[in-house]
Amino acid sequence: MGIADDAVEIRARGWRTLAALHAMIELELERALGEAAGLSVVEYTVLDALDRQDGWHMRMQQLARAAALSPSATTRLVNRLEDRGLLTRVLCADDRRGIYTELTPAGRSLYDSARPVHDEALARVLDDASGRPELAPMVDALHAPA
Numbered sequence: 001m002g003i004a005d006d007a008v009e010i011r012a013r014g015w016r017t018l019a020a021l022h023a024m025i026e027l028e029l030e031r032a033l034g035e036a037a038g039l040s041v042v043e044y045t046v047l048d049a050l051d052r053q054d055g056w057h058m059r060m061q062q063l064a065r066a067a068a069l070s071p072s073a074t075t076r077l078v079n080r081l082e083d084r085g086l087l088t089r090v091l092c093a094d095d096r097r098g099i100y101t102e103l104t105p106a107g108r109s110l111y112d113s114a115r116p117v118h119d120e121a122l123a124r125v126l127d128d129a130s131g132r133p134e135l136a137p138m139v140d141a142l143h144a145p146a
Contacts, residue, residue, distance in 0.1 A: 021138050025125050032121035037114035042067055044118055046077060047111040050087060050103045057090055057100035086110060 026041060033039045039047070049066035050058060058066070064074040078101055081087045086107035092098030103111065126142065129135040 017134060017138050021129055021135050024129055024135075025122065028121050028125040029118060032117050033114060036117040037110060039110070039114055042069065042077065043081060044111075044114055046081060047086065047103065047107055047114070048118075050101065051108065051111050053102070057102035059092075060099055060101060063101055081107070 029041045029044070033041060033044050037044075045067045046063060049063060060074055060078065061071065063078070064071050067074060067077070069077065078087065078089070082089065085104055087101055088104050090100045090102060092100060126139050130139040
């Protein structure tokens, strides 16, 4: 194996480790959020992104980036959350083609109750992962100051 091959294998091993940690986190968050709040991880991610706007709204394409979804998947998700009364769409006053999305009071309330569940589940799974030698370096990297 040459130097270039070693570098490829190191990156591939790092990617597999990251994917394994991500899967552990995703499974635990899906379980905890589903049981406690009736939310999926991606639904929580949307509520979280909108909450971080401090009372402002987001364009659909911004929301798609925040949730790592395609525009069509974002539209379907927003439709579902809007049907549940958790968010609403607002037309842009300056550009009639622009549509903003914002939390409703019910959405904010659900987010506020789901956030501690999310944070506790994330802490729990990261604590578990830190005890696994193959995942501990990745967890340490997550806790390192930026």
